[in-house]
Amino acid sequence: MSDCPSLETLTAQGLGWVDRETGSIVPPLYPSTNFERNPDLSFNDNRVYTRADNPTYRQASALLARLESGCGAQLFSSGMAAVVALFQALRPGDHVILPESLYFGVRKWVLNYTSLQAEFVPNEDLDALRRALRPGVTRLVWIETPSNPMWCVTDIAAAAEIAHQAGALVAVDNTVPTPVLTRPLELGADIVMHAGTKYLNGHGDVLLGALVARENNELWTAIHEIAHDGGALPGTFETWLLLRGMRTLFVRMERICASAMAIAQHFHGHPKLVSVLYPGLPDCAGHDVAARQMIGGFGGMLSIRVRGGREGAVRVQAGTKIFKRATSFGGTDSLIEHRASYEPPDSPVPPDLLRLSIGLESVSDLIADLEQALESA
Ligand SMILES: Cc1ncc(COP(=O)(O)O)c(C=O)c1O
Numbered sequence: 001m002s003d004c005p006s007l008e009t010l011t012a013q014g015l016g017w018v019d020r021e022t023g024s025i026v027p028p029l030y031p032s033t034n035f036e037r038n039p040d041l042s043f044n045d046n047r048v049y050t051r052a053d054n055p056t057y058r059q060a061s062a063l064l065a066r067l068e069s070g071c072g073a074q075l076f077s078s079g080m081a082a083v084v085a086l087f088q089a090l091r092p093g094d095h096v097i098l099p100e101s102l103y104f105g106v107r108k109w110v111l112n113y114t115s116l117q118a119e120f121v122p123n124e125d126l127d128a129l130r131r132a133l134r135p136g137v138t139r140l141v142w143i144e145t146p147s148n149p150m151w152c153v154t155d156i157a158a159a160a161e162i163a164h165q166a167g168a169l170v171a172v173d174n175t176v177p178t179p180v181l182t183r184p185l186e187l188g189a190d191i192v193m194h195a196g197t198k199y200l201n202g203h204g205d206v207l208l209g210a211l212v213a214r215e216n217n218e219l220w221t222a223i224h225e226i227a228h229d230g231g232a233l234p235g236t237f238e239t240w241l242l243l244r245g246m247r248t249l250f251v252r253m254e255r256i257c258a259s260a261m262a263i264a265q266h267f268h269g270h271p272k273l274v275s276v277l278y279p280g281l282p283d284c285a286g287h288d289v290a291a292r293q294m295i296g297g298f299g300g301m302l303s304i305r306v307r308g309g310r311e312g313a314v315r316v317q318a319g320t321k322i323f324k325r326a327t328s329f330g331g332t333d334s335l336i337e338h339r340a341s342y343e344p345p346d347s348p349v350p351p352d353l354l355r356l357s358i359g360l361e362s363v364s365d366l367i368a369d370l371e372q373a374l375e376s377a
Contacts, residue, residue, distance in 0.1 A: 007067055007179075008250045014243055015063050029240045030055045052228055056236040060243040061210070064200070067179040068192050070212035072220070074227050075239060079175060079195025080105055081232035082209030086140075086171055086191060087114055088230075089222040094139035097132050097163075099123040099154065101147040103173065104343045123152035124286055129159055133166040143189070144173040145182070146290065149303050149339045149355040150348075151277045153286025156293060160188030169219065175199070175330075176301055180253040181294045185214045198330030199300070201245040202252050205331075208234045208242050252360065257297025259363040263356070264302050266367050271307075272316075272374040274352060278302035300358040301329060303339070304370075310351035312377060313338055317354055319373035322365055329357030334366055 010016065019028055032054075035047035047053060061073035076082040083106055090096065092115040098107065100120045110118045121128040129141065141163040145154040160170045171191040172184035178199045184192050194200055196208035213220040227233060234242070257280075264278035279290035280298030290298055306313040316336075317325055323336040335357040340349045358366065 010066060011063065011249055012247055014059055014247055015066065017059055027056070027059050027240070027243065029236055031236050050236070051231050051233060054236055054239075056239050057234075060239050060246070063243065063246060064179075064194070064210055065212055067183075068174070068212040069183055069185045070192065070214055071216045073210050073212045074223055075196075075234050075242075076209035076211070076227060077232045077234050078207045079193070079197055079209035080109065082193050082195075082211045083173075084109060084113075085223050085226045085230070085232065086193065086211060087116065088226050089219055090116060090139050093117060095119065095134055095137050096140045096142065097121055097129065097138060097168070098142045099144055099147055099152070100348065101150040101152045102142070102144040103148045103175075104347055104349075106142070106144070106173070108344060123147055123150075123154050124289075126155065126158055126162060130162050133163065133168060135166040138163070138166055138168040141168050141170045142173070143170060143184075144176075145293075146176055146279050146286070146299060146301065148176060148301065149277075149337075149353065151279055151284070151286075151299075151301060151303060153279050153284075153290045153293070155289045156182070156184050156187040156189055160190075164188070176299050177294055178249060178253060180250055181257070181297055181299060183295075185212065187293070190214050191219075196242050197328065199253065199256075200249065201242050201330070202248065203241075203245050203331055204328065204333065206234075206238045206241045206245070208238050253297065253300070255360055256300035256358050259361075259366065260300045260302055260356075260358040261298060262363050263358060263367060263370070267304060267370065270374070272312075272377070274305040274307055276302060276304055277353075301355070302358070303353050303355045305350060305352045306354060306374075306377075308352070308377075310338075310340070313352045313354050315377035316370075316373050319376045320369050321372070322361060322369040323356065323373075329355075331357070332360045334359040334361055 033050040064073040095117045163170045170189040172189045174192045175195040192212040194210045261280045323334045326335045337355045339355045340351045
């Protein structure tokens with residue numbers, strides 16, 4: 001491999017690693033939970049027990065760290081396990097700021113299972129962030145952009161500058177854009193979180209999470225210890241599947257972004273819809289920031305708000321034939337979901353909203369499917 005290959009090349013080749021023992025290009029899977037110790041009590045390459053390290057983890061985490069320009073990546077058994085580890089690494093009572101629109105599981109966990117002081121601010125309002133920050137007291141600002149499922153956009157570079165001035169760290173949930181479209185650490189964030197369950201794996205058959213850090217510091221050490229001591233780690237087969245999926249990440253994201261944009265443009269102003277929420281549309285509030293911050297596309301997630309309120313939305317999702325009615329996102333199959341009925345009762349998601357995850361099917365089939373579902377509703 002050349003000295004400075006592009007991220008596309010590195011990703012397609014899984015960093016270009018070749019197994020030293022066999023010459024295999026596809027990496028071997030190491031299901032072993034333990035590794036033999038030397039008679040002098042030393043360990044080989046620090047390999048002791050799979051909860052501490054497993055050779056299968058190394059290639060996937062090294063690739064993710066490289067893609068995110070981080071000093072390292074820690075894999076977890078799910079996206080939520082990664083979120084939990086980060087918040088557990090803070091101190092009880094620490095002040096944290098989160099956006100009002102975000103993956104509901106994060107809000108639920110922080111409010112119900114931590115003793116952090118959590119404050120929520122509108123995603124796009126940097127003045128509100130400035131006002132909420134308590135210099136020397138706020139420990140972490142959590143960003144999710146574009147946010148699920150309203151697709152609000154936060155200016156990561158500006159938010160990081162404001163947060164750092166007040167002494168707070170910045171963590172970004174980069175699940176939706178993936179490092180193909182946004183690299184938060186290069187924009188000043190300190191930690192990136194991924195639900196690898198979604199686009200990184202890309203095939204809807206793995207549950208996995210990750211944190212990536214910009215710097216190897218006290219917080220990063222604490223996160224590693226929580227991962228090791230708590231043991232919320234992925235299985236080796238899941239990790240192997242993650243790496244296999246990541247090899248096609250760039251090409252999948254290119255296709256998905258193009259299809260999502262075509263769908264958003266087609267349905268923008270549709271008489272059966274109240275609105276289309278997609279940062280690629282110029283009339284979306286966060287469009288200008290997204291256009292600056294996102295590289296080469298606006299992602300594969302959008303939402304439509306249907307005329308006729310909840311009942312109208314329920315009828316539309318009932319009528320799709322190609323879009324499958326299912327939660328999650330980032331796989332090959334396009335999905336449609338009535339989000340408010342999935343989230344807890346305090347969810348701010350409007351009842352007329354349907355979330356769409358765009359997959360790899362023909363975009364004209366997807367448009368025709370939504371058209372017929374809107375028509376028959
Ligand atoms: C934006 C976002 N972050 C985090 C998560 C949590 O990931 P996981 O389901 O792998 O725990 C999800 C799950 O849907 C998500 O949508």
